[in-house]
Amino acid sequence: MTTNTTVLQHLDSGLLTITMNRPERRNALNSDLTKGLVEAAQRAAHDPDVRAVLLKGAGGTFCVGGDVKAMAEAKTAPSFETKVTTLRERMEVSRLLHQMQKPVVAQIDGAAAGAGLSIALACDLRVAGESAKITTAFAKVGLSGDFGGTYFLTQLLGSAKARELYLTSPILTAREALALGMVTKVVPDAEVEAATRELALSLAQGPSVTLGYIKRNINNAETMTLEACFDAEAMHHSRCSETDDHKEAAKAFVEKRAPVFQGR
Secondary structure (H helix, E strand, O other), X not given: OOOOOOEEEEEEOOXXXXXXXXXXXXXXXXXXXXXXXXXXXXXXXXXXXXXXXXXXXXXXXXXXXXXXXXXXXXXXXXXXXXXXXXXXXXXXXXXXXXXXXXXXXXXXXXXXXOHHHHHHHHOOEEEEEOOOEEEOOHHHHOOOOOOOHHHHHHHHXXXXXXXXXXXXXXXXXXXXXXXXXXXXXXXXXXXXXXXXXXXXHHHXXXXXXXXXXXXXXXXXXXXXXXXXXXXXXXXXXXXXHOOHHHHHHHHHHHOOOOOOOOOX
């Protein structure tokens, strides 16, 4: 188990809750936090006891992005090559969240801005509190964007809307983000934690092998040809038909009861 206190991990009933824990800085990303997120995402991807992931921030804010104050106060700057290598290593958290064969749900309260929004967009589903503010933010601090935000936003909304949101960097309300399709649902602030956990736990108790292949099918559709996607769908569908969870679901259907999935 990691000893990195800027990222907390809690596994319960197959659900790994990952908490960004810099509430005094509104969970702004620094070296410890990004390293901890990569470690937590690697665990989530590879630990067979983890069936779904809930990502959230401590202190009522998801994540405001990079620690701009710390950037401004830095006494020395690393070389360009070191900057590139270090940033790319930290950005792995977004790739892991997006590609792992397990559902990932983000709990967005307070704000999701800059790289914080990028990380939220890497998740499969996003539940936002009514008062949450959502913005790309990068252009306003003279940066082009990292942690995959331009990729995920273009995939979600299309090139034209992604250009608008990155170039003009408006601050969206949760309802505006919902209307665009950036978040899955919006709930009252007092209910966001419970609503997100309920959704994530339902996925953790679902047919895990099948959910993983569903996610892979959709990820395949982002980059593969139609024929390649069809080939993969045929393989994945056939694999899922052999799982205990499919057999349980078929039996439950005949018996007119809810299935009890074991994740295998």
